[in-house]
Amino acid sequence: MSRRSDQRAATRAGILQVAAEEFEAHGYVGASLADIAERLGLTKGALYFHYPSKGDIARAIVANYFNSWEPLVTTAEARGNGPLEGIRWLTGEVAVAYRDDIHIRAAVRLVRDRAAIDVEMPTPFVDWIKTSRYFLEKAAEVGEIRSDLDLDRVTLISVAAWFGVQQVSQDLDSRESLQSFTESLWDLLLDGMK
Amino acid sequence: MSRRSDQRAATRAGILQVAAEEFEAHGYVGASLADIAERLGLTKGALYFHYPSKGDIARAIVANYFNSWEPLVTTAEARGNGPLEGIRWLTGEVAVAYRDDIHIRAAVRLVRDRAAIDVEMPTPFVDWIKTSRYFLEKAAEVGEIRSDLDLDRVTLISVAAWFGVQQVSQDLDSRESLQSFTESLWDLLLDGMK
Structure with missing residues (x-):
């Protein structure tokens, strides 16, 4: 350059x-x-x-946010401790980024405020639903969760539940508790999938 | 008058x-x-x-929203089918109101947008956490869920997860799916509490 x-x-x-x-x-x-x-x-x-x-600055911040997860997803899969451990680890890392990374925190707020933004923004949740569906499908294949689950529905509920937990932890303590709440959420949800 | x-x-x-x-x-x-x-x-x-x-109009709409649940909570408890059925029924009714009631829908959007509102607004989640804690504690007392759960944490996670589900269902289909998603969420969460 x-x-x-x-x-x-x-x-x-x-x-x-x-x-x-x-x-x-x-x-x-x-x-x-x-x-x-x-x-x-x-x-x-x-x-x-x-x-x-x-709007162009906002779009750049949100685009970076959407592109920032791919290396984490690759690492989660490469850990080799099984798909459930992979998605739990991944969500924990995401929780840390939501807590500590100003670019992520800004993007999350912009996505939440997107009704007020006059440029086109990517649809939220879609990528997380795809990624989570992938890990949960693998988990069903290797018998870590039941094979009779409606995976589309269980995936959607899991992703949505995590977004709710991050929102509440944002309001409660600026996401200090998010990593630990994420663990508790998986503890509860996964019991229901086994 | x-x-x-x-x-x-x-x-x-x-x-x-x-x-x-x-x-x-x-x-x-x-x-x-x-x-x-x-x-x-x-x-x-x-x-x-x-x-x-x-701001005064917004505050009136949000105050009505906060005051609108008490009769439902009373009915939920009076049904007499046990605390778990009570809270599931209550959350289902809330899901219908979030879908159909313009005053509720407006209040939910105002609570979400509250950073932009220059009058003091009630803190969200607090009442739902109190109500849910009450039902889950009763459920633990009568043995419908395990007695060794951290009820504060489980309550917070449940309330937060439901708010996430309602948010995603709002974005997906204007909450048409919320009542059914609410059922699925309880199916998953309660398995983890039994």
Whole structure:
């Protein structure tokens, strides 16, 4: 990469970092492009050069969020302790990211606020339903869960239940408890699948 | 009541009905007081006479929502088929209300959007946690679920999981599936408690 494109990438990364902090704290409507530009020492014109609108910044943060899980899914599968351990481990790692990663936290808030955002956003839940369905199907194949379950339904319920747990733990303690709640949720749900 | 206070009550009920429809469709930020007044054939001044701000209307809708469950809880307990059947029946009725009742649907959206609302709102989940804890404790007492469960935790997980299921069913099909998903969730969770 040329020095100029290095610099451009660094500026864009800086914008996404500061924008993530602002979106996480104030939501989509409350975050201000002027504040983001000011914190970065950029003019609004320079900001618009990289991202023409607030919606474009939001879309970039959410797209990164949707693309960030694939390496974790691959690792979960490669652990080799069976599909149930794989999906439990994966969900635990996701819980940590939801707690600690400002880019993830911002994206989750943006997805929740998406009715207010005037650019097209990816549909939530779909990827998690696909990934969870994959692990639960493997678990049924190797006999870790019953083979007579309605896997589509059980998958949907599991994904939805986890989103509820993350929402409540966000409201209770900014997701400090999420990793531990995730363990408890799986303890309960998996008993019902065995 | 005098005719004048009758009329005032009818006007306020009309405002809450139309406001609920607007909040449910457009969210707190998107709903417009001008549209609400116009649909009712009121001047904005007349609207302000009853509710000084958009936040006051939102608070009234959410307060009604928080107060609407007590009769259902009483009925659930009076059914006499045991605490587990009671809480399952109650949650099923709540699912129907979340699907069909415009006042409930609006309140749920307002609670979700509450970061954008500049009046104090009741904390969500707290009442449901208290109610669910009560039924699950009774269920443990009569041996319908194990007595060694961490009831605080199991209650929190159950309530949170249901809120996730209602959110996903809202996004999937405007809660058409919620009653049936609620059954499936209890099937899974209760297996883990027995």
